[in-house]
Amino acid sequence: MQVTSEAVSGVARRLNVSVPTSRINEQFEARLKRTAKTVKINGFRQGKVPVNVVRREYGAGIYQEVVNDIIRDTVFEAIQQEKINAVGMPNIEKTEMKDDALVFEATVEVYPEVEAKFEGLEVERKSTEVTDKDVDQMIENLQKQRASWAETKGMAKKDMQVTFDFEGSIDGEKFEGGAAQDFKLVLGSNRMIPGFEDGIIGMKKGEEKVIDVTFPEDYQAENLAGKTAQFKINVKLVEKQKLPEIDAEFLKIFGLTEEEGVEKLKADVRKNMEREVKNGLRNQVKGATFDALVAANEVEIPASMLAQEIDRQRQQMIQQFTQQFGAQGAKAFDSSMLPDDLFKEQAEKAVKLGVLVSKVLADAKIEVDAARVDAYIEEMASSYEDPTEVIAYFNNDKQQRAQIEGVVLEDQVVDFILNSAKVTEKTVSYEDLLKEQQARQQG
Missing domain, CATH: 3.30.70.1050 (Trigger factor ribosome-binding domain)
Structure with missing residues (x-):
């Protein structure tokens, strides 16, 4: 031949x-x-x-x-x-x-042949610390999750729950999905289109009025997008949130006794928040480093690799949909509702990043640090009731440990790149760090 x-x-x-x-x-x-x-x-x-x-x-x-x-x-x-x-x-x-x-x-x-250039990359590394105010706010959030509602005769304000009927129309014509009875809404939750909740603020029980609201230009229902509607609002009930007392019953929910008290609750909450911050900062600098790496290097992508990644992301979304809505809900789901274009941008970035990280690993001869893997597992296990059981699970399951090894190997690549990058430090609040993490996950 x-x-x-x-x-x-x-x-x-x-x-x-x-x-x-x-x-x-x-x-x-x-x-x-x-x-x-x-x-x-x-x-x-x-x-x-x-x-x-x-x-x-x-x-x-x-x-x-x-x-x-x-x-x-x-x-x-x-x-x-x-x-x-x-x-x-x-x-x-x-x-x-x-x-x-x-x-x-x-x-x-x-497979693409690349030179992974990262000398002089500019990466912003953020830092934060959990303050007493952050801890108090978190405990208040825990209270809000278990709050009850008490009727008030006053005006509806932000964070109050309003029960009301509404009926919408455009140019005098009612439209599908534009009406409901005994609808409950916590003001400030942003569940409704912009301006709707603002129109209810200040209303009292028994009050009626008509508000004008404009649907966003990108609203999912094309027949309503960009149009101004009139909603007739009839308020039936205004309720104020009533937070539970931090008493023995409340402490028991978190496995604490009355003797341990609120100080132990604060200590436990702070520990969890600091663990969350550590993970958040790790993900932030990893994301910033990988974004800079992709932006600084040209990578030509084979069509087959892109197609495989698009299909992987599509299957992942279908799996998430199935988990959220169950098997019955998934039956009505058609994968054709998820065209390639929906995933193309993220898939291209993922493929480029995979190629570049593989190149860095090969050139620098980076191998997974077993001690860091053990430390990562121990840190993760510390949040469970029986850490030793969790550690044994990951050490005895090769597939699960391999997943942790992959995460740690990425961290090692990040550390290697940062040694040659221009790193700027920025202090952010705990709240801003969480918002950034949520935005990255949604993106």
Whole structure:
């Protein structure tokens, strides 16, 4: 077999392969003999059909099968022979049968070759600390999660719950989904379109009024997008939030006794918040470093790698949808509702990052630090009631430990890049750090 190859792009190679006809004929004759032992032809006993009869009856089809199989086999032999780091399946483009050889062309995508440049990258590394005020706010949030509601005769204000009827219309015409009865809404929750909640603030029980609200230009219902609607509001009940006392019953929810008291609750809450901050800061600097790495390096992406990543992200979203709405809800879900364009930008970034991180790992010969993996697992386990059980789980399950090793290896890459980067430090509040993390997860 003779092979030549040439680059047709940064991520594709064209192979020219020539296979001697003697190889084809040899396999053809062998397959004719095997077929003669199993084929059924009228006038002959099974297993006793002459090869020449099989050649006459089935020769053309068998010969084509042999040619197809040889093309399939030799294209991969050619890839190995040329030491091509292929991704995806090769595409056979031209096939020609000559007197002495079968000649064909194939194009195969290859793993991108890059130089990961990170000297002089600018990365912002944030820091924060949990203050007493942050702890008090978190405890208040815990109280709000278990709050009750008490009727008030006063005006509706932010953080109050209002029960009301509403009926919407546009130019005097009602529209689908524009009405509800006994609708409950906590003002300030931003559940409704902009301006709707503002129109209710200041109303009292028994009061009615009409408010004008304009639907956003990108509203999901195209027939309503950008249009101004009139909503008739009838307030039936205004309730003020009543927070539970931090008493023995409240402390019991968090596994604390009355003797341990609120100070122990604050200490536990602070510990959890500081663990959350540590993870948040780790993710922040990792995200900032990887964003800078991708922005500073040109990476040509093979179409097959992009397609695989798009499909992975699509399947991940379908899985999340199934977990959220259950199997019954998932039945009504059609993957065609998730076109490639929905994932393309994030998929391109993910593929580029994967290529660049792999290059950094290879060039710097970075191997996973087992001690850091153990420390990561111990830190994660410390938030559980029985840390030793969690540690044993990750150490005994190779797949679970491998996932942690992947996270730690990324952290090691980040540390390596930051040694050559221009790092600026910025102090942020606990609240701002959480907001940034939420925005990154949603993005």
